[in-house]
Amino acid sequence: MQQIPIMILPEGSVRQQGKTAQQNNIDVAKQMAEMVKTTLGPKGMDKMLVDVHGDVAITNDGATILKELNVDNPMAKMMVEVARTQDQEVGDGTTSAVVIAGELLVQAEGMLKNKIHPTIIIKGYQEAARECMHKLDLMSVEFESGDEVLRDIAETSMTGKGSEEHKEQLAGLVVEALNKVSENGQFEGSDVKIESYTGGSISDSRIIQGVVLDRDISHPNMPRFMTKPKILLLDVGLEVKSMEMDAKIQISDPSQMQKFLDAESQMIMTQINQIISSGANVVISTHGIDETAQHFLAKQGIIGIRRAKREDLEYLSKATGGKIVTDLKIVGQTDTGSAELVEERMSGEKKMIFVEGCVNAQAVTLLIRGGTDHLLEEVKRAVNDAIGTVGSVIKTKRIVGGAGSVEMRLSKHIRKHSTSMSGKIQIAINAFADALESIPRCLAENAGLDVIEIIAQINASKKEWAGVDIENNCIMDAFEEGVVEPTQVKIQAISSATEVANMILRVDDVISTAGGGRKE
Numbered sequence: 001m002q003q004i005p006i007m008i009l010p011e012g013s014v015r016q017q018g019k020t021a022q023q024n025n026i027d028v029a030k031q032m033a034e035m036v037k038t039t040l041g042p043k044g045m046d047k048m049l050v051d052v053h054g055d056v057a058i059t060n061d062g063a064t065i066l067k068e069l070n071v072d073n074p075m076a077k078m079m080v081e082v083a084r085t086q087d088q089e090v091g092d093g094t095t096s097a098v099v100i101a102g103e104l105l106v107q108a109e110g111m112l113k114n115k116i117h118p119t120i121i122i123k124g125y126q127e128a129a130r131e132c133m134h135k136l137d138l139m140s141v142e143f144e145s146g147d148e149v150l151r152d153i154a155e156t157s158m159t160g161k162g163s164e165e166h167k168e169q170l171a172g173l174v175v176e177a178l179n180k181v182s183e184n185g186q187f188e189g190s191d192v193k194i195e196s197y198t199g200g201s202i203s204d205s206r207i208i209q210g211v212v213l214d215r216d217i218s219h220p221n222m223p224r225f226m227t228k229p230k231i232l233l234l235d236v237g238l239e240v241k242s243m244e245m246d247a248k249i250q251i252s253d254p255s256q257m258q259k260f261l262d263a264e265s266q267m268i269m270t271q272i273n274q275i276i277s278s279g280a281n282v283v284i285s286t287h288g289i290d291e292t293a294q295h296f297l298a299k300q301g302i303i304g305i306r307r308a309k310r311e312d313l314e315y316l317s318k319a320t321g322g323k324i325v326t327d328l329k330i331v332g333q334t335d336t337g338s339a340e341l342v343e344e345r346m347s348g349e350k351k352m353i354f355v356e357g358c359v360n361a362q363a364v365t366l367l368i369r370g371g372t373d374h375l376l377e378e379v380k381r382a383v384n385d386a387i388g389t390v391g392s393v394i395k396t397k398r399i400v401g402g403a404g405s406v407e408m409r410l411s412k413h414i415r416k417h418s419t420s421m422s423g424k425i426q427i428a429i430n431a432f433a434d435a436l437e438s439i440p441r442c443l444a445e446n447a448g449l450d451v452i453e454i455i456a457q458i459n460a461s462k463k464e465w466a467g468v469d470i471e472n473n474c475i476m477d478a479f480e481e482g483v484v485e486p487t488q489v490k491i492q493a494i495s496s497a498t499e500v501a502n503m504i505l506r507v508d509d510v511i512s513t514a515g516g517g518r519k520e
């Protein structure tokens, strides 16, 4: 009797199983790590990314590179996710996380070839990661206070980015800004608003106590400043087309046209009257404010600012105590926010809006300037990393030495720990130690140093935080040289790298039904 094959997968599905699936997945993840590896550290190179529109970004930031790649391979997406999580949680250490994940998989590849089962590798990696967390806790140095240490933290995370020459000054600004927002203990990194404009030099960057918007006042007849303003924040437009309906009207004689226009003005007028009744004299909208509305606002002496970014509106809401209004029909006097001053000023060749003396005095904007857009974008990313790391230290108060020193210490520690384990798991734990060593190796390699020599020197060194001295082709005590990082960056990088490597190792079957023959 002939057997009829039973089909459980839709026609056209593609399936990879066992070793092939595993190998392919590992290859993809390795390639992703390989791609960002050369950017690691102070001497890391930059990547130039060109998108479909031909827009160019030059960056050294792991998370940005992976994000901009727009990969659609599912394993590649998981690596992007590692970088994204790292960026979100601590703002720095993205490249390190991806490099460690890639290296864990390279090591796993070797073990799989030697017939070590994935479950043993996974167990070994989990054990090693757990031991790293324990050791990190023991060896972290308590940060008590002192701007100098915070500046070192900021500088370490900005090293190697486009802002290199000005990192001292920028580090100072980052620390000053975070000190301001963290005065009462409760803060988020996002409490510091970063605003930038092209023109001038990075050294002209400064801190503004308040909120700065990259916008201008929309109508020439509106006042250019307002003291003790009542600010209304709108997430709705002052324009006819925002009336959620699309209609086509055919007009056959001029009087009808006039009627129609009058009705439009009437609609706008109703909205303006609502604004007047709220007592607001400054209106900031994320949408448009059309000509008619601008005209009416100007006549009432109200300042209108349009097309503000949504995130800026949220920031303003926090700073001024104003509510974000989405429906003008229900706006009232309690919805407006207040400050000491709203003013349009020239910053270089550009008009910007300054909202100063906010109710929430902790509102701080870091105004960054730079010669070109590309440079400015990269400086912003560097400053963002620094805000993440300094913020993390203010909150968690734990730091470790950088320049590969912490990874070397952890690597040594878990090698020792592996001897207390028996069986093949020992091999996996040692492989984890090798993967951690990839950070100092990579730092040295990217700086063109003799990798083997440097690693041997660190291993032999009596210095507590022996790491790579990139400038002098030797080793140094990272802590003494001020190359320090938040413990949190390392915790996050190691745990997410382990997680993703293990997740990839667990998969032995890839079934893709996308584009398959399923018909509804």
Ligand code: ADP
Residues within 6 Å of the ligand: 039, 040, 041, 042, 044, 060, 061, 062, 092, 093, 094, 095, 096, 097, 155, 156, 157, 159, 160, 401, 402, 403, 404, 439, 443, 468, 469, 470, 483, 485
């Ligand atoms: P990531 O995205 O992982 O933060 P980076 O390119 O910012 O990648 O590089 C971070 C690494 O560079 C860390 O291991 C850090 O300790 C190291 N590093 C930073 N500054 C120095 C320095 N001056 N000397 C040696 N290593 C440094």
Ligand code: MG
Residues within 6 Å of the ligand: 092, 093, 094, 156, 157, 158, 385
């Ligand atoms: Mg960094």
